[in-house]
């Protein structure tokens with residue numbers, strides 16, 4: 741569990757069909773770096789490297805989820821994925837080409853000053869929550885078969 745002030749951020753994974761759409765929107769090239777801030781069980785970084793052959797880094801606070809991701813990396817034989825155990829607020833992700841997020845709006849708000857310092861054309865893809873202060877290039881909707889719900893995906897392209 742993560743914490744915002746006194747509030748806990750639970751591990752709620754993005755459904756697989758939403759992950760697929762997020763990656764389809766970002767379409768990372770093989771020489772690009774994707775960073776998932778709060779990577780949970782690693783499903784985004786693992787899928788990104790397996791399908792798009794890109795470099796990917798997950799940042800995750802929960803040691804159990806970090807271990808789980810590491811086991812999956814080994815069993816899938818992937819060599820372009822890393823998971824770092826740590827606090828996403830302390831991690832410098834400004835060299836990423838793609839950032840993926842499934843975090844609460846107050847966390848996204850805190851991260852805004854870091855997002856605006858990132859290089860031009862960085863794509864930020866955020867599941868369900870928009871980033872306060874940034875205007876999305878596009879908002880997509882996915883009817884997830886897994887959850888039976890409609891999920892939003894916000895795409896930002898930095899200028």
Ligand SMILES: C[S@@+](CC[C@H](N)C(=O)[O-])C[C@H]1O[C@@H](n2cnc3c(N)ncnc32)[C@H](O)[C@@H]1O
Nearest residue numbers: 742751752753754778779780800801827828842
């Ligand atoms: C809603 S889950 C999303 C997981 C994954 N990105 C996905 O879409 O399936 C949010 C994750 O962020 C992690 N998290 C929350 N606050 C964090 C922090 N300050 N630093 C690192 N990870 C954090 C939680 O432990 C949780 O695994």
